[in-house]
Amino acid sequence: MPSAAPEEVHRAVAHSLRTDRGRLLAALTAHLGTLDLAEDCLQDAIESALRHWGQGGVPQNPRGWLLQVARRKAIDRVRKAGTASGHATAIGMLAEEAAAGPERLAIPDERLRLIFTCCHPALDRKTSVALTLRCLGGLTTSEIARAFLDKTPAMAQRLARARAKIGKAGIPFAIPDQQDMPVRMDAVLQVIYLIYNEGYCATEGADQLRADLCEEALFLARMMAELCPDTPEVLGLLALIAVGYSRRLARRDDAGNYVPLLEQDRSKWDRALIAEGEDALNHAMRLAQTGPFQLQAAIAALHADAKTADQTDWAQIAALYSKLAELVPTAVVRLNHIVARSYVTGPVAALADLELLKSEMEHYQPYHAARAELFARTGNAENAIAAYDLAIGLSRVDSERRFLERQKAAQAEMMRTA
Known part of the structure; x- marks a missing residue:
């Protein structure tokens, strides 16, 4: 396998983390039982990738390579910590799967369990947002700190305390039971909505639109719709974010000035995103369980369907x-x-x-x-x-x-x- 330039390696690692971090971290946590250890092992694998991919080239299956190495690092960490007896079953499974070639490695999708852990009621809302961005959005600690207008060391400490609390409080890595599901699902959706809302209507800073946070919210909403395709409010939130974010290019003029909705150039609206949002909304409506996100998405869709501001159906919106x-x-x-x-x-x-x-x-x-x-x-x-x-x-x-x-x-x- 030919070697790879440092820039190519960094791009490949960054792409893998952006698209697969949540899935990798969730799979490791499912085996190891602790988010803290899973993060450490994934970080070990990332450092190995930065060293080895430059010499041997980027593998055909970067995600499989990272998971295989992370599993081997987990075995090493557990044995060195002297806790192997308590992890005997996990070590056996990790060793068996780590022995498989990365090209044949199947990665179970445990992201739904992970996001419920990140958004557990025992964690405050700001911590849940930060943890979700880190674990499932693939943002670095410094990127999350910028999103919160915090310093990177302070955000690193917040994330570290959150991981420790998950372990100490025994927060389960599990999907809630049927009785708790509505409240817990609402907490997850509220976290994603907060990310979107701060991106779309920033509360401070130079610009009212924070595209980075909007993109993260859209990524997470799509992920939830993939994992829970028949949950009406999940689809409603995806619809709301997609239709709202479709207007991003029209919200500023050439000088960077804010342009309100009724004065926007509608030819700049992203029709593909509007179509995605309206498809999700139509699916949600067929399920006949109306919720707040669906209603907000329907309002956004009425604005999107009006060819001009004068044609807005204000009676229906009201x-x-x-x-x-x-x-x-x-x-x-x-x-x-x-x-x-x-x-x-x-x-x-x-x-x-x-x-x-x-x-x-x-x-x-x-x-x-x-x-x-x-x-x-x-x-x-x-x-x-x-x-x-x-x-x-x-x-x-x-x-x-x-x-x-x-x-x-x-x-x-x-x-x-x-």
Whole structure:
């Protein structure tokens, strides 16, 4: 086998980790019983690949090679630790499978068990997100730290504590039983949604869109749809992410400025992603178990199906938000419902409705941005400017702040020329 250049080796290793890390780690954890040990053994295999692939070339089956070597490293680690007697069955299975050639090595898909472990209720939500990105998304610790705007050492410590807690608390590497499944599945989907939401509507930073996090969420949603193809809310989440992310290229103009949905160039929308999302949504709807993610996906699909902003079916969107508010009675959903309904009943009625949310949303930037837009639609430039000032003060995203400042300037110009 010919040797490989360092760049080729690094690309091959990075590709294997990006596409197969979750499957490799899950297979190792299933045998070893601990995520901590499985991660160490996989890391040993990665270091071996970086050394050996340069000399002997990249193998035909990189994933099989990594798993075979990781299993051998596991046997060595268990024996050196003096715990071989407690792992006798696992060692026997590992030795048998490690002896097989990597080309013939079958890798069991245990990723569903792994993601339920990462999203266990005993772990806080931020830790679950980080652990999911690391174990199943294939992100490095430094990449996850950047996603959270944390320092790499701090994130490394968080991940290490999480792995230790999984072992110490006896969190099982298992799929929940039927009784616990709805709550546990919801926790998994919420973690993926949080990743997507922070990517699509970043809460701070230079840009409102974080493509890296959106891509991770889409990857994880597709994985869950592959593993749970007949779970309606899994399909609903995939649909929501695919249709929403289809608009990524239209959300910024050539200067990098934020462009709101109703002003976007719809020719830039990714029709392949929209089709993928709508296929998933149609499948979910045939299962006849409506849930929040399906309703949000249906709203996104109605926007996607409108050829122009003027052709948006606001009455149907408002009806869907009304149903969503029954299932998820939060102030954020009520805000979105009011804004959607304003395109049916008018901005004056919507402003009155927004007053009912004032105490709950006083520090919520989109609330003030919505009020500003509604005041602008009524022609009340003075109140619009005041509301824009509040929204600008609460914004921590540079591109969003610039957009709000431009909207405020337009209202000021209207006052000067009135």
